[in-house]
Amino acid sequence: MAREKFKVGEKPQPIRIKTWTPRESPVLSQQEAKRLDAAISDAISTMSNLLAVRRVSRKLLLNRDINKYCRFIWRNSSCANYNKCGRANDNFRTESCLGVTIPDDHLSGCAVYPHPDQPDVRVIKPDGAGLPDTDVLLYIKAQSTDKCRADSSVLAYSAHCQSDSGGRPVAGVMVICREPLSIEGFSHDHLVQTMIHELLHVLGFSKELFSKWTGRSLFSQMAVDISHGHMIYMDESGQMRLYTPNVIKALHTHLNTTHMDLGAPLENQDADSRGFSSHWEARFLQGSIMAAMLAEPSLVRIDMITLSALQDTGWYSVNLSQAQNLLWGESKSGGFGCHYLHLHKGVCQSDQYLDGCRIYKPLANGSECWKEENETGNGPEVWSGEMFRSDSRCFLSNIIREDHFSFNASVSGRCYRHRCTGTNMYQIQVMGSDWLDCPPGRSIQVFGYRGEIFCPDKRLCRYRMVASPHKPLPSGPTGPPSRDQLLTQKPITDMKIDTALPSSEMCVMTVVGVSIGLFFFGSLMIIHRKCCPSRLQVHVLIQPYALQV
Incomplete structure (x- = not known):
């Protein structure tokens, strides 16, 4: 020791x-x-x-390994020099750990006791200087x-x-x-x-x-x-x-x-x-x-x-x-479709540590909602209302500008601004819109856009650490x-397990307009089933042993 x-x-x-x-x-x-x-x-x-x-x-001094510097040890418990070195190992040079040579200055000394019961001692190495503080x-x-x-x-x-x-x-x-x-x-x-x-x-x-x-x-002697x-x-x-x-x-x-x-x-x-x-x-x-x-x-x-x-x-x-x-x-781990911190848009993937399960990982390029440079001013963000700002987060959405030629768009992760109005309470802003209340666990429509935006529950405006x-x-x-x-050389941005949502939880979403609501609900189910087929579902542990394969 x-x-x-x-x-x-x-x-x-x-x-x-x-x-x-x-x-x-x-x-x-x-x-x-x-x-x-x-x-x-x-x-x-x-x-x-x-x-x-x-x-x-x-001063901190590390010990030398007696089994390395000693050729044999006195093992007779009746000897005065019991468990001490009786003869040095002539081949011993130094201590090491994981290929690193430990300097003598960091090590305690070592000695040989030639006789089992006599106090004669021969110092092989003296104590090193040690390390203060x-x-x-x-x-x-x-x-x-x-x-x-x-x-x-x-x-x-x-x-x-x-x-x-x-x-x-x-x-x-x-x-x-x-x-x-x-x-x-x-x-x-x-x-x-x-x-x-x-x-x-x-x-x-x-x-x-x-x-x-x-x-x-450390404050008690009870173990x-x-x-x-x-x-x-x-x-x-x-x-x-x-x-x-x-x-x-x-x-x-x-x-x-x-x-x-x-x-x-x-x-x-x-x-x-x-x-x-x-x-x-x-x-x-x-x-x-x-x-x-x-x-x-x-x-x-x-x-x-x-x-x-x-x-x-x-x-x-x-x-x-x-x-x-x-x-x-x-x-209960509500929320789905984006990385579970909602800082990135995601794609459903797996890796060798997930045992066949798939989770949402950030896209290879441009997935960061909080990076303003990801806003190009053209492409899908124009008709989907996306905004890339330091306060933007990922939301599951299928909104599309009413004047866009396409009738509908698939549900996917989109980046919109957000601001907190209380614990688990927030507003969002889409390109060209005012700040809109986004009730957690529900979906909203935006004036000038078709489709809806889902408002994740218990994921935003709860912790100060979840920031850009x-x-x-x-x-x-x-x-x-x-x-x-x-x-970690190839960054594995492992994301949230896409949980299987019981029908009672899916019904929490409030949909404005029955037909649009059914479309949005159906789209969510399609994404969910594609990403986590039933044979590979993983439910977040609410009770232990909830892994299902």
Whole structure:
């Protein structure tokens, strides 16, 4: 265990993460280094704003692995030097983790006791200088490794290296694939979120560390029994789930249910032989920072369920006030046709993490309603009344200008301006129209246009985080390392599961004009059935085990 001390009862303080560039790291260009340093700074600032720990009071020193530097160990418990090294391994050179050489200055010393009962000792390596003001040491290197070259979708991967006497991780390695640092379409925010994702793996959200979670609050000595055998197991549908107190509580709130057996589902596509994964299941917790694939930055949330999992490690005091609302699956999950945050128009697609289910993902080009440059002044937007502004959002619509030659248009995602008038209350504006009330769960007609616009319920004007894209959250035992990777080079903008709406919910829509209403309703059903055929329906969890195949 890494050497550390803290005072009993000491109040947790913001975590201090120190980064170190290994000597074997390649030399980066000025542009690459600048981009990397800026992302590291923002990611660490975010983590310090989220997590607090009982700080290491002395300089942080990592331990050497006795099984590496020692040829044999005194195993007779009656010996004075029981469990100490009896003879050094002449081939031992240094400690490493995920291909990174750990400097001697960061390591505690090691010694040999030639006799089992005599105090004679021979120092092989003295204690290093250690690292002051450090709670976690993160080795970061940007390199085009074999793993990066083997799969161009890999942006970064990480490993936990060592823990302290209480099990809390104090050292880890993060490898950033170098190629994305120099591409023309480089995204600072995307790299920051990638680093936050990998940091969360290092700090405890990892299948290799689940068994170390204590459930003990930093403010109390009482622990909840979350031993490995009781924390993760398979539900009756075959889904592996994480069952810890705060995670269950967060899920109850998120899904508006009190089901006693509700646990957070773990990804099955990257599971190990035990069925354990270091990611949330994409079908159920899409948009979470700990999904296996991350969407573009504006669509990713550092959500309450993930922060609750960090609480359940027992190592951190978590700033839950910084949790971002995860709209996916919330309550009954009304709304359909657009990305579930309504920032983009979408197309119905799938990927390897959705097990055959299809969801709405942003169109390849021009899907952002909030980008003014997407308004070309010609094409469909002219007759559909679309407006691309910073306050525009995606609405399911089939409106068409009355003077347009076509009699009707298909129902699809369209971009219109919106403004909030209260909680879950808003108005919209179409090209050439005044601001119009848009009653959630109903549809409206617009003067000068044929067709209707559907007003999504419980999706707009509810959360301050659902805004046009901005920067992420503001700042304010030794052994083989665990490895986790994030596949995000090709941005997977995974969107909302198109839910099967019972007829009673579909009837909530108020239609002005029977014939137009029937047309609109029929169009919605056609889109719905095309996107999610009955054999591949996924219902958002209101009660557990709602997956239907």
